[in-house]
Amino acid sequence: xSKHTVTLIPGDGxxxxxxxxxQRVLEAAGADIEWEVAEAxxxxxxxxxTPLPEETVEAVKRNKVAIKGPITTPVGTGFRSVNVALRxxxxxxxxxxxxxxxxxxxxxxxxxxxxxxxxxxxxxxxxIEFEEGxxxxxxxIAFCEEHGAGxxxxxxxxxxxxxxxxxxxxxxxxxxxxxxxxxxxxxxAVHKANxxxxxxGLFLKTARKVAEEYEGCIEFDDRIVDAFCMNAVVDPSQxxxxxxxxxxxxxxxxxxxxxxxxxxxxxxxxxxxxxxxxEAVHGSAPDIAGKNLANPxxxxxxxxxxxxxxxxxxxxxxxxxxxxxxxxxGSCLTGDIRRTTxxxxxxxxxxxxxxxxxxxxx
Ligand code: NAI
Numbered sequence: 001x002s003k004h005t006v007t008l009i010p011g012d013g014x015x016x017x018x019x020x021x022x023q024r025v026l027e028a029a030g031a032d033i034e035w036e037v038a039e040a041x042x043x044x045x046x047x048x049x050t051p052l053p054e055e056t057v058e059a060v061k062r063n064k065v066a067i068k069g070p071i072t073t074p075v076g077t078g079f080r081s082v083n084v085a086l087r088x089x090x091x092x093x094x095x096x097x098x099x100x101x102x103x104x105x106x107x108x109x110x111x112x113x114x115x116x117x118x119x120x121x122x123x124x125x126x127x128i129e130f131e132e133g134x135x136x137x138x139x140x141i142a143f144c145e146e147h148g149a150g151x152x153x154x155x156x157x158x159x160x161x162x163x164x165x166x167x168x169x170x171x172x173x174x175x176x177x178x179x180x181x182x183x184x185x186x187x188x189a190v191h192k193a194n195x196x197x198x199x200x201g202l203f204l205k206t207a208r209k210v211a212e213e214y215e216g217c218i219e220f221d222d223r224i225v226d227a228f229c230m231n232a233v234v235d236p237s238q239x240x241x242x243x244x245x246x247x248x249x250x251x252x253x254x255x256x257x258x259x260x261x262x263x264x265x266x267x268x269x270x271x272x273x274x275x276x277x278x279e280a281v282h283g284s285a286p287d288i289a290g291k292n293l294a295n296p297x298x299x300x301x302x303x304x305x306x307x308x309x310x311x312x313x314x315x316x317x318x319x320x321x322x323x324x325x326x327x328x329x330g331s332c333l334t335g336d337i338r339r340t341t342x343x344x345x346x347x348x349x350x351x352x353x354x355x356x357x358x359x360x361x362x
Pocket of ligand 1: 069072073083263284287288296298
């Protein structure tokens with residue numbers, strides 16, 4: 001395999017543990033990677049006064065490929081999401097999250113195989129917000145009233161939901177091209193166009209237009225987001241590639257992870273035209289951080305996606321085969337999986353599970 005330089009952002013919380021596990025497993029799989037470590041998150045606040053130092057963004061730009069552990073975002077107050085900032089700065093407009101059953105991982109079904117394609121830069125998730133009581137919020141409330149858009153209570157905070165034709169075309173076209181490349185059959189667009197006619201309605205109208213370009217090659221249908229949630233839980237086999245606006249994609253990713261055994265095994269990638277940042281679906285899991293309890297599978301499978309992206313499919317497949325083998329054997333699995341499977345066997349630590357993977361690779 002050729003040598004690759006990759007930026008590693010361990011993040012915070014369990015990211016420190018899962019990133020170390022991922023590095024150990026890739027080394028055992030024979031991946032020839034030089035890691036350039038860059039910091040982001042709560043750990044850089046003191047030294048740099050920002051959770052996303054310019055050096056870190058530059059390191060991703062230099063190497064074009066990065067893998068990242070989760071980063072804590074304070075709830076309600078404090079700094080804005082580093083993840084959102086990184087996705088916007090690097091124009092990582094695609095969030096790709098394959099959802100695949102792993103035998104032995106305790107999923108609700110044995111044969112889930114679907115792909116979440118989430119728009120990554122727009123929608124309510126873009127973080128365009130006006131604080132309750134601010135001059136800007138007051139002006140916006142007056143503006144909406146003046147233009148007959150409706151009455152907003154004066155003590156409201158406001159988040160804006162922009163959805164553009166450009167952003168939607170980009171993500172829907174990516175979903176269709178991905179379906180073609182991966183030999184998949186159908187793309188489903190998820191929305192709430194019946195209620196939000198100018199944002200989700202535009203998303204659906206644009207998706208339908210893009211779908212016409214693939215007629216006869218890839219099937220297309222759409223679902224209202226609430227119906228999608230119910231249908232995905234009852235019968236996930238009716239879905240293949242599913243394309244979402246940002247916020248629904250964020251929520252549905254966790255729902256879909258739940259179908260196959262939970263956040264501990266759900267990988268992902270943020271992809272743009274120039275850069276790609278691979279990361280698990282899960283967050284920093286403060287409840288188990290620093291206790292050697294985290295399941296590193298999601299970050300390890302994200303690394304396998306990264307190896308695919310780097311053209312190292314053989315090495316990626318070695319990693320995936322080792323994961324499948326350890327889950328199928330079943331004696332060394334972390335606590336999240338033990339709970340999902342309802343097993344009373346003792347839970348492995350993050351380190352023990354990692355060593356089982358290394359052994360499977362030897
Ligand atoms: P979370 O994903 O961190 O945790 C949800 C639950 O799943 C917790 O009980 C946790 O222990 C468990 N869990 C998650 N990953 C696990 C793993 N690998 N192994 C075993 N158990 C695991 O979600 P939560 O609690 O909503 O968010 C915590 C923080 O993470 C927040 O600050 C949030 O903003 C941030 N976050 C960051 C993300 C990122 O950096 N990409 C993505 C999602 C959340």
